[in-house]
Amino acid sequence: MGSLKVGDTVKMKYGGEAKVLAEFGSGGQGTVYKVSYNGKEYALKWYHKDVFKGKEKDFYQNLENNIQKGAPTKDFLWPLGITEVHAGVFGYIMDVRPTGYYELTEFFVGSKKQKQVRFKSFNAVADAAINIIQAFRELHNSGYSYQDINNGNFFINPENGKVLICDNDNVSPFGVNLGILGKQRYMAPEVVTGKNDPDKQSDRFSLAVILFRLLFINHPLEGKRSTPPCMTKELERRYYGEEPVFVMDPNDDRNRPVPGTDKNLKTFWPVYPQYIKDLFIRAFSSDVMLKKAPRVIEKEWLDVFFRFKASVVKCPHCKEETFISQQGNNTCIECKKKITVPNAIQFSTVTVPLYPGTKLMMWHADSSQNDVETKLGEIVANPSNPNMFGIKNLSTLSWKVNLPDGSQKPLAPGAVVPVKKDFTIECTTNPKDAGKII
Ligand SMILES: [Zn+2]
Structure with missing residues (x-):
């Protein structure tokens, strides 16, 4: 069995058959088909004959191992099932790539x-x-x-x-x-x-x-x-x-x-x-x-790109996207006008300048949690005085705000704390993750 035709069926190793519905495309190693299996649509990568030059057994075994172990993250179109070997040829199924990519x-x-x-x-x-x-x-x-x-x-x-x-x-x-x-x-x-x-x-x-x-x-x-x-x-x-x-x-x-x-x-x-x-x-x-x-290493790249992500804001003059790289004076990358950033928040491993649009992520407060998705807060401007900024609690946790006089106030999810020098904000369950406004 070399290439497949619409309507062909291929036996899957752990039972059932994949039926070929259409061809997606062909590359150096094999052809990818749209198939139906157990009532759902998948992509089947079907290898060309002799593509493994005698290593097909190792390759088959490696694929099976990977399928059993599962995808490291949801971002992988990972092999989900493998076919039986048909006249020396085999393939594996994976999810169909959604549109927009x-x-x-x-x-x-x-x-x-x-x-x-x-x-x-x-x-x-x-x-x-x-x-x-x-x-x-x-x-x-x-x-x-x-x-x-x-x-x-x-x-x-x-x-x-x-x-x-x-x-x-x-x-x-x-x-x-x-x-x-x-x-x-x-x-x-x-x-x-x-x-x-x-x-x-x-x-x-x-x-x-x-x-x-x-x-x-x-x-x-x-x-x-x-x-x-x-x-x-x-x-x-x-x-x-x-x-x-x-x-x-x-x-x-x-x-x-x-x-x-x-x-x-x-x-x-x-x-x-x-x-x-x-x-x-x-x-x-x-x-x-x-x-x-x-x-x-990957951690170093992540630190840099999280710092960068926090810095992307809208320029108040030209309304285009620009970056806030530091506390103090910044220059818009589009209109070259000056943007002044009065404060920053200092976490244990990173200092993030605070400007409306800045997003504070779990990574900034505590990268050891290996959480790249959770947003903690966002900087907003006061509607009646746009020069006054606040941090909005976007998390599900009530924060603790420590004031310079030693008192402590809670900040419920959805509430805003003004950006004021020397406020220390505990925005996770671990006080060590607190950020100090400078
Ligand atoms: Zn601008």
Whole structure:
């Protein structure tokens, strides 16, 4: 049984049959069909014959293990069931991708048929980054590595930053490699040079490339030096493996962006806050890329993107989205006018400037809870005096507000406490998570 036709049925390993309803599309490894199974619609990935080059048994076993273990987070379109082997060929079923999601590649380039997809807001960019990082953090914490992170695996909703990660059939436990090397331009240098098989560390390099492209569109290693008129295997090995150079490396300007092709990078590099750029500069420093220094871990990326998410507000002058990077004076990225931010809230690991629109998340108060979704509060302006700000309790818990005179007042869910210097707010059940207004 090679390719399938509409109406064909395929036996599932643990009982029942999947019936082919339509073909979704075909790729290098297999064809994806819409099928009906147990009264519900799924996507069936049906592998091409001989695609595993003798490793089909290992691959089948790995898929079965992954199905049993279950998805690390809801953001994975994870294998849910496996077919029996039919004449040496098999496949697995997963949920059908809902509408509104676009392949990450479509955010990078447009075509005549398909316009370049753009995020609706910087808030959606921040959420997409957080969702991708958290998905890989959970994957790594479950003892897996993805091994083949590239722009074809991610589907993103540009409205809200929700993410779906596909092609999870290559996901393997640490130390296991099924012959997957990854995709050129996303592979870590040590995989390109053949020093290592893909693993958690190489995933971290690929993740940095994906995040960089999410923000700046251009590729972090493709500049003047690394885009010769005629690319050879040897040059590719040098530019992506032996001697990669970051296009924005502050200590090495050999690989600066090629003028004319760097429109997005030129637009967005000056716009993003320095602390985000600093983490990319570290992730793509020669030492980190060549593993002479540790790779940036997921927690570090999350800290930075939560800081960034809190900073996205509407400019009071031009009403466009801008960032508040610090207490004191900020400049709108659109109209360049000054925005003054009188106060900030200081938690144990991060200080968040307070401006109407700022969202305080559980992550800011206590990242050890590993909660990337819960909103604690939002900064609002006083309707009768827009220069006076308050923090609205968006949580389900009554907060404790400690005043400078030593007294304490409760703040019910939905209520607002004025932003005043030296107020300390306990916004979780743990007093250590309290934030002090400065
Ligand atoms: Zn403005």
